[in-house]
Amino acid sequence: xxxxxxxxxxxxxxxxxxxAFWCNPISGHATLYWYQxxxxxxxxLLIQFQNNGVVDDSQLPxxxxxxxxxxxxxxxxxxxxAKLEDSAVYLCASSLAALNTEAFFGQGTRLTVV
Amino acid sequence: xxxxxxxxxxxxxxxxxxxxxxCVYETRDTTYYLFWYKQPPSGELVFLIRRNSFDExxxxxxxxxxxxxxxxxxxxxxxxxxxxxxxxxxxxxxSGEEGTDKLIFGTGTRLQVFP
Numbered sequence: 169x170x171x172x173x174x175x176x177x178x179x180x181x182x183x184x185x186x187x188a189f190w191c192n193p194i195s196g197h198a199t200l201y202w203y204q205x206x207x208x209x210x211x212x213l214l215i216q217f218q219n220n221g222v223v224d225d226s227q228l229p230x231x232x233x234x235x236x237x238x239x240x241x242x243x244x245x246x247x248x249x250a251k252l253e254d255s256a257v258y259l260c261a262s263s264l265a266a267l268n269t270e271a272f273f274g275q276g277t278r279l280t281v282v
Numbered sequence: 283x284x285x286x287x288x289x290x291x292x293x294x295x296x297x298x299x300x301x302x303x304x305c306v307y308e309t310r311d312t313t314y315y316l317f318w319y320k321q322p323p324s325g326e327l328v329f330l331i332r333r334n335s336f337d338e339x340x341x342x343x344x345x346x347x348x349x350x351x352x353x354x355x356x357x358x359x360x361x362x363x364x365x366x367x368x369x370x371x372x373x374x375x376x377s378g379e380e381g382t383d384k385l386i387f388g389t390g391t392r393l394q395v396f397p
Contacts, residue, residue: 171326172326199383201384209389209390210286210373210375210387210389210390211327211373211385211387212387213384213385216384224384257325259326259327261327269383271329271385272329273319273326273327273328275324275326276325276326
C-alpha cells in the first residue's frame with residue numbers, strides 16, 4: 169500500500185515570496201491533515217479536512233496561509249507571502265474517517281525562508 | 283486545554299540498555315486517546331501505539347512496552363535492549379477534543395543509541 173506522498177521534499181525561498189506544497193493521501197482516507205513542525209518542537213495542526221470540507225483551521229494563519237483539497241483527494245497548502253518564522257517542516261497526514269484512528273504521515277516538506 | 287509534556291529533551295544510551303521515555307498529559311476530556319510516534323532521520327512520523335482512556339492495561343510489543351497510569355496522567359514508553367536502529371525522536375500525542383481528532387504533540391525526546 170502506497171503511503172502519503174508529499175512534494176517537494178525541500179524548498180528554499182526568500183521572504184515575501186510565495187510557495188505551495190502538495191500532498192497525496194493514502195487511497196480511501198477521508199481525513200487529511202497539514203501539520204507544521206518547527207525545529208525542536210512537536211508538530212502543530214494547521215488544518216484538517218474531512219473529504220473536501222474543513223473540520224478545523226483554528227491554528228491556520230489565514231492572512232498568509234491557505235489550503236484546499238480538491239475532490240476530497242489531493243491537497244495543496246500555500247503560503248503567500250512567506251515570513252522567516254514560516255521556516256519549518258510541513259507534514260501531511262491522512263486517516264480513515266473514524267474518530268481518533270491512526271494517522272499516517274508523509275515525509276514532509278522542509279521549507280527554509282531566507 | 284490539552285497539553286502533553288515530554289520533559290526529557292535528549293537521552294543517550296549504549297546498545298542493549300533499557301530506556302524509558304516519559305510522557306505526562308493534561309486534559310479535561312473523559313474520553314481521550316494517547317499515541318506514541320517515532321520520527322527517524324528520514325522525517326516521517328511512524329505510528330507506534332494508540333491507547334484509549336478506558337484501557338489502562340499495559341501493552342507489550344516485542345521490545346516495546348507502554349505503561350498507562352491515569353492516576354498520574356502518564357503514558358510512558360520503555361524500549362528493552364535498545365538497538366542503534368531505535369535512534370530517533372519519539373513523540374507522545376493526545377487527542378480527544380470533542381468534534382475533531384487532531385493530535386496534540388509533546389516536544390519530543392531525542393533518543394541516541396550508541397553501539
